[in-house]
Amino acid sequence: MSAPIKTPAAETLPRPAGLAGLASDWASDQRTFKNVSWGKAMMWIFLLSDTFVFGCFLLAYMSARMSTTVPWPNPSEVFALEIAGAHVPLILIAIMTFVLISSSGTMAMAVNCGYRRDRRKTAILMLVTALFGATFVGMQAFEWSKLISEGVRPWGNPWGAAQFGSSFFMITGFHGTHVTIGVIFLLIVARKVWRGDYDTERRGFFTSRKGRYEIVEITGLYWHFVDLVWVFIFAFFYLW
Amino acid sequence: MAHAEAHAAHPAAHAEQQQHPIKLYLLVWGLLFVLSAFSYLVDYFGLQGYLRWSLILIFMMLKAGLIVAVFMHMAWERLALIYAILLPPLLVLVFVALMVSESNYVLFTRLAFFGTEP
Numbered sequence: 001m002s003a004p005i006k007t008p009a010a011e012t013l014p015r016p017a018g019l020a021g022l023a024s025d026w027a028s029d030q031r032t033f034k035n036v037s038w039g040k041a042m043m044w045i046f047l048l049s050d051t052f053v054f055g056c057f058l059l060a061y062m063s064a065r066m067s068t069t070v071p072w073p074n075p076s077e078v079f080a081l082e083i084a085g086a087h088v089p090l091i092l093i094a095i096m097t098f099v100l101i102s103s104s105g106t107m108a109m110a111v112n113c114g115y116r117r118d119r120r121k122t123a124i125l126m127l128v129t130a131l132f133g134a135t136f137v138g139m140q141a142f143e144w145s146k147l148i149s150e151g152v153r154p155w156g157n158p159w160g161a162a163q164f165g166s167s168f169f170m171i172t173g174f175h176g177t178h179v180t181i182g183v184i185f186l187l188i189v190a191r192k193v194w195r196g197d198y199d200t201e202r203r204g205f206f207t208s209r210k211g212r213y214e215i216v217e218i219t220g221l222y223w224h225f226v227d228l229v230w231v232f233i234f235a236f237f238y239l240w
Numbered sequence: 241m242a243h244a245e246a247h248a249a250h251p252a253a254h255a256e257q258q259q260h261p262i263k264l265y266l267l268v269w270g271l272l273f274v275l276s277a278f279s280y281l282v283d284y285f286g287l288q289g290y291l292r293w294s295l296i297l298i299f300m301m302l303k304a305g306l307i308v309a310v311f312m313h314m315a316w317e318r319l320a321l322i323y324a325i326l327l328p329p330l331l332v333l334v335f336v337a338l339m340v341s342e343s344n345y346v347l348f349t350r351l352a353f354f355g356t357e358p
Contacts, residue, residue, distance in 0.1 A: 022323050025319060044325050051328075063342065063343045089284065090283050097279075097280075102269075105265065105272075107311070112259070116259075217313070224308075224311045228304055234276075239279060239292075
């Protein structure tokens with residue numbers, strides 16, 4: 001990165017492979033996450049907590065769906081669209097999935113460019129990622145409006161089990177909020193990259209600390225996580 | 241000594257670690273596209289039963305694995321971090337088992353006391 005610090009920690013001790021390595025990590029007189037930067041470790045721990053939140057939402061949905069005596073609406077039909085006169089099941093969700101995967105692809109390349117200190121490319125790739133994210137949220141807004149106009153509410157829907165509405169709005173709403181926050185996060189970091197904050201070591205507005213290009217990777221972790229959660233929502237909510 | 245090491249994060253060595261060829265990212269991107277297309281086709285062809293379930297879960301796990309391992313660089317992280325992040329969510333499966341059992345019981349009582357109507 002900016003200024004390589006030569007410290008004794010720079011020489012990483014050889015670590016045994018597998019579980020023995022894990023044990024020596026946690027048991028020895030060394031920092032467990034040695035050479036994992038604090039920012040990254042904290043983002044990972046935040047994402048772990050978020051995993052539990054989304055896990056509980058999906059579990060609540062599973063319990064509701066398994067215990068209802070009324071038929072569950074068929075998601076394949078609920079999310080179908082009429083395109084050029086043809087009836088295509090689940091197409092909207094499929095397109096949303098491809099949009100989000102593409103955003104993950106551009107984000108991964110942005111991280112790569114960030115570490116190569118290619119300011120221009122990093123910022124552009126992050127902006128493209130944010131654009132994909134905004135597209136996703138836009139399509140979700142369309143999806144929500146369509147369902148609301150068809151009479152879906154958190155307490156009922158025209159096709160069966162009332163719990164469908166509450167599960168749908170809760171799960172996709174919470175995921176959409178994450179995407180929206182991610183887009184804002186991306187725009188803020190992209191602006192800083194573009195301005196060269198991580199080259200000039202300009203101090204942050206809130207933290208008054210010097211940022212590093214690693215923030216691009218940390219932003220990326222959050223963004224990929226949003227995509228990751230969608231993989232599970234896609235499988236359990238839309239394909240089940 | 242141990243404390244001196246503990247406070248010395250070493251960003252330079254770390255940054256070198258996360259330099260992977262763009263080709264790898266493009267490959268994973270393509271694979272994610274293909275796997276998503278397969279997931280979609282499972283629904284499109286209307287596969288049902290255990291076949292549908294196993295295909296959906298296989299494609300889901302493959303996609304999740306690719307995202308976490310390559311895009312989130314988990315494959316190159318320190319072993320302690322890998323286990324600290326990956327093991328706790330696995331325990332959620334215990335919760336899943338509990339809730340499946342609970343849901344079956346709730347369904348049973350609903351059918352027993354309210355009949356098939358809600």
